[in-house]
Amino acid sequence: MLMSLRGLALDWRLLAFGFLMSFSSSFGQTYFISLFSAEFRAAFDLSHGGFGTLYSAATLTSGLLLLWAGGMIDRVDLRIFAAIVLAGIAAASAFASAMTGPVTLVIVLFLLRFFGQGLASHTAVTSVARYADAGVRGRSVSLAALGFPVGEAVWPTVAVALIALIGWRWTYGGAGLLTLAVFLPLALLLLATHGRRHTDLMARTVDEGMEGALRQWTRGEVLRDPTFLWSLTAVLAPSFIVTGILFHQVYLTESKGWDLSIFATGYVGYAVCQIAVALVAGPAIDRIGARRVARVYLAPMVFGLVLLAASDAVWAGLFFLAMCGATSGASSTLLGTLWAEIYGVRHLGAIRALVTACSVVSSALSPALMGWGLDAGITMEAIALACAVYVVLGIGVLWILFTGRRLSAT
DSSP, X not given: OHHHHHHHHHTHHHHHHHHHHHHHGGGXXXXXXXXXXXXXXXXXXXXXXXXXXHHHXXXXXXXXXXXXXXXXXXXXOHHHHHHHHHHXXXXXXXXXXXXOSHHHHHHHHHHIIIIIIIIIHHHHHHHHHHHSOGGGHHHHHXXXXXXXXXXXXXXXXXXXXXXXXXXXXXXHHHHHHHIIIIIHHHHHHHTTTHHHHHHHHHHHHSSTTHHHHOOOOOHHHHHTOHHHHHHHHHHTHHHHHHHHHHHTHHHHHHXXXXXXXXXXXHHHHHHHHHHHHHHHHHHHHHHHOHHHHHTTTTHHHHHHHHHHHHOOSHHHHHHHHHHHHHHHHHHHHHHHHHHHHHHOSTTHHHHHHHHHHHHHHHHHHHHHHHHHHHHTTOOHHHHHHHHHHHHHHHHHHHHHHTSSSOOOOO
């Protein structure tokens, strides 16, 4: 235990950098953008389905581009890569404050999703999973990923208050200024000694006999592995479901008769559960392995979805957010370590870029699909129940994959 704590303490700059990047991704995440949905729809005369379609198109495009851009983290100096990502978030937020119509809206949504949800999240988890010592990789990723729930706890309440006080344009403009003036310089300061860290990693992984004799898979080899392909059908469930439902949270609260500001406070519970589960998941992964944790991490979401479908009480919405937070807390740590545990770290950027791109594409489909469903008269309760069935099937897939002998093409 003492050695584990020392391993974490020795590279606190890496953990702080991962936390900062995950926190900085907030301005491109669905939970933040969706808080502006009523203002966007009113300003540009869009229906739920129309806005959802634009959002999905922008997210889908960003996901496809991420396949190329995310893999660049394996070849570009992390300091340069992080600076480009944060500058992109700042520029996208600034452009958001000056939008004039649906065309500029879709461009802004693309930039926010690409640099925020896509590359910032990818950079946070990939960098820590790659450079942390294998014995404390789970704990390292869980600590760095705390930036996600902290952002979810802080920004919804702040954004709702600022939109009411100064308007949505100034609110997004302020987000861009904060990223450029604070987050970018701080990230570069934390990476000041990164060159030595990268040199050490290359020395450890140049020989496949190192790193516990773990083979260093390429992305092409991973794409031919049945375990990877089947696991995607399950691990993409949270991004599809949470993005879709929270994107339409304004409609959800209206249909349930809830006050949006009260529902927004549920993000604190989301964050608390995400943090608590992440802090438990990290040590559990280090102790029993990511494969075993993968078999159960989706379970909390099932309970949240069923209750959301069954009850109109506002506490049901808060419970749904808490359960989503629990699954998200496990996911942020698990998906940063599972691929490293199975496939190695040398090509981790390209592998995680593939997974992240698939996740982004998944999250691109749900706003439009759910928006069209809502426009057609399908209730949010029916959507939640269908999602619960999907998650149960996903749990079954992961249990089969990671119990007993692993499926493999090689």
